[in-house]
Amino acid sequence: MSQSPVPTILNTRQKTTTATLRKSRKDLEDANGLNTTIRLKKQAIAYLTAGDYITPSKQIDLHILSHILLQFGVTNKLLKPITDSIRAVAFLMEDTYTQQITDNIAMRVNAQLTNHMETFAANVNNMRDMVEHVTRAAKSVMGKMDELNDQFQETANQLAQAMQELTEKATATTNTTMSIPTKTPITYAAATQQHIHPDCTAIIAKGQNMAKQILIQKD
Numbered sequence: 364m365s366q367s368p369v370p371t372i373l374n375t376r377q378k379t380t381t382a383t384l385r386k387s388r389k390d391l392e393d394a395n396g397l398n399t400t401i402r403l404k405k406q407a408i409a410y411l412t413a414g415d416y417i418t419p420s421k422q423i424d425l426h427i428l429s430h431i432l433l434q435f436g437v438t439n440k441l442l443k444p445i446t447d448s449i450r451a452v453a454f455l456m457e458d459t460y461t462q463q464i465t466d467n468i469a470m471r472v473n474a475q476l477t478n479h480m481e482t483f484a485a486n487v488n489n490m491r492d493m494v495e496h497v498t499r500a501a502k503s504v505m506g507k508m509d510e511l512n513d514q515f516q517e518t519a520n521q522l523a524q525a526m527q528e529l530t531e532k533a534t535a536t537t538n539t540t541m542s543i544p545t546k547t548p549i550t551y552a553a554a555t556q557q558h559i560h561p562d563c564t565a566i567i568a569k570g571q572n573m574a575k576q577i578l579i580q581k582d
Contacts, residue, residue: 382403425457429456429457432456
């Protein structure tokens, strides 16, 4: 029975990972001693564009890069560990991209909700201030109306009292005018029929006698 190659692959991978960790990011990018011409971002874009993996006009994101890795991993020309490594990185890149999109959406929603909540709170405060202002204005108007009503009632009472006093004075004046007898001219016939007091008769007779006397003056 042949021995499984899994331990050998794991040991090789561990050695490779340990050796890789000793290298810096700059050493990995320079790739000294490796059979590659891709050492810069510009060269990477040119290589992927030449292979029709990307288009120059389209923005590159993690979703596109993971799709490219999955395309690299479908070939049978690579060893299984390399294929598995490429596909593992592709799936993790896709998950990272999805998580970034989710976090970005959540952040924007949170920002929008925060702005709306702040605006809503400000509107509630403004509405509360407006309601309090309207309430105070309504109370002031009601107070003014009550004051005007009291003044109107007082004026009405004074006017009624003045009308009553004026009516009483007018009634008293009418009664006084009606009690004074009216002097009408007396005719001769009415005068002759009036009863003459005896003293008046004696005076009249005396006057008539004096009119008939003849005065004789001695010179």
